[in-house]
Each structure stands twice: as structure tokens, then as C-alpha cells.
Amino acid sequence: QLQLQESGPGLVKPSETLSLTCTVSGGSISSSSYYWGWIRQPPGKGLEWIGSIFYSGSTYYNPSLKSRVTISVDTSKNEFSLKLSSVTAADTAVYYCARHGYPAPMDVWGKGTTVTVSS
Amino acid sequence: DIQMTQSPSTLSASVGDRVTITCRASQSISSWLAWYQQKPGKAPELLIYKASSLKSGVPSRFSGSGSGTDFTLTISSLQPHDFATYYCQQYNSYPYTFGQGTKLEIK
Numbered sequence: 001q002l003q004l005q006e007s008g009p010g011l012v013k014p015s016e017t018l019s020l021t022c023t024v025s026g027g028s029i030s031s032s033s034y035y036w037g038w039i040r041q042p043p044g045k046g047l048e049w050i051g052s053i054f055y056s057g058s059t060y061y062n063p064s065l066k067s068r069v070t071i072s073v074d075t076s077k078n079e080f081s082l083k084l085s086s087v088t089a090a091d092t093a094v095y096y097c098a099r100h101g102y103p104a105p106m107d108v109w110g111k112g113t114t115v116t117v118s119s
Numbered sequence: 120d121i122q123m124t125q126s127p128s129t130l131s132a133s134v135g136d137r138v139t140i141t142c143r144a145s146q147s148i149s150s151w152l153a154w155y156q157q158k159p160g161k162a163p164e165l166l167i168y169k170a171s172s173l174k175s176g177v178p179s180r181f182s183g184s185g186s187g188t189d190f191t192l193t194i195s196s197l198q199p200h201d202f203a204t205y206y207c208q209q210y211n212s213y214p215y216t217f218g219q220g221t222k223l224e225i226k
Contacts, residue, residue: 047206049215062214096162103210105153109162
């Protein structure tokens with residue numbers, strides 16, 4: 001059974017870079033059928049897609065965040081990562097990683113990790 | 120970007136009720152629409168994909184319909200554990216976008 005698990009610091013200072021990793025277990029991140037994405041949810045608000053990556057390294061980013069986002073993949077570790085630079089309080093959210101096909105919805109999600117931006 | 124608009128934002132209903140949530144896309148997305156259920160403190164769970172296809176294991180009281188720009192999620196007979204927030208999402212094109220959510224509350 002495929003499982004995704006987010007990890008990373010729960011507290012980041014303003015202007016610094018948020019870094020999270022999603023570890024995939026129970027399946028290979030190198031599947032040619034799937035993309036791997038990041039989605040976030042600010043407290044009490046809705047869902048926002050951040051971006052997705054294919055195992056080959058092809059990336060797709062939300063234009064609203066593109067200038068600050070980098071998503072990368074490490075097939076040897078079966079994990080993919082998110083970096084969001086120059087964070088502000090508006091980046092405080094629960095960050096989820098998820099799997100999706102193309103075109104297909106997110107069918108497997110991690111449990112989410114809370115990141116707070118505060119000094 | 121394709122904007123997704125859900126209505127209502129909040130819906131109060133009772134166990135056994137039939138409820139419908141609507142989702143409208145700002146441009147045609149064919150049938151590339153999904154519905155998710157989210158409970159407090161939990162990740163969203165996929166219910167329906169391709170507008171009307173039920174994910175395996177999802178109760179048949181959930182159904183979806185629509186194509187183009189207008190879509191609906193119907194729960195035929197509400198059960199206690201159905202009270203949650205529901206989101207639609209288009210995956211016709213990047214950037215993927217979600218509706219603002221519909222909170223289904225107990226009346």
C-alpha cells in the first residue's frame with residue numbers, strides 16, 4: 001500500500017527558505033504513470049496546489065509561487081522535496097504531498113505537516 | 120488560471136437528507152473534475168474523479184455529475200460521518216485549482 005510522509009522543520013523564520021521532503025513507501029517514485037505534487041492549506045482556508053514533478057525531473061509550478069518554488073526528486077531515496085524561498089507569514093500552512101496521474105486527481109495523500117513562519 | 124466556484128459555502132442538513140453541492144469552472148474542463156472530502160485535521164480524500172466516477176471503496180450514496188463548466192456532488196442519504204468539508208478540483212490543465220470548499224454541517 002503506497003504511503004507518503006512529509007517531513008521538515010515546523011518553524012521557519014521570515015525571509016528564510018522552507019524545506020520539506022516527502023518520502024514514498026510501498027511503491028516506486030520512478031513509476032512512469034504518476035506525478036508527485038505539493039499542496040498547501042493555510043489555517044482555516046482552502047487548498048492550493050503548489051507544483052508537481054515527474055520522476056524524470058520535469059516540473060510544473062503554480063505561477064503564483066513559481067518565482068519562489070523549487071521541487072526536486074531523488075529517485076535513489078524514493079523521495080521528492082519542496083523548497084519555498086523568502087517566506088512570510090502568508091506561507092504558514094499545512095503542507096501536503098500527494099500522488100497524481102495526468103490527467104488525474106490526487107489519489108494518495110500524505111498526512112500533512114504544519115509549517116509556521118514566525119520569528 | 121481556471122477559477123473554480125463552489126456553492127454553497129456552508130450547508131446545514133440532517134442525517135438522512137439528500138444534499139447537492141455545485142461547482143462551476145470559469146472555462147470548460149470537459150470532465151476533468153474531482154471531488155474530495157476533508158475532515159478536521161486530516162488530509163483530503165478523493166471521492167469522485169472524472170466528474171462522475173466513484174473511487175473504489177467510496178459508498179454509493181455519493182454521486183457526481185456534469186461536464187464542461189457545471190458540476191454537482193450529491194449525497195443521497197447523509198450519514199453522521201459525512202459531515203465534513205468538500206472540495207472540487209479541476210485537473211484539465213495546470214495550475215490545478217480547487218473550489219473554496221463547502222462545509223457540510225449538522226442541522
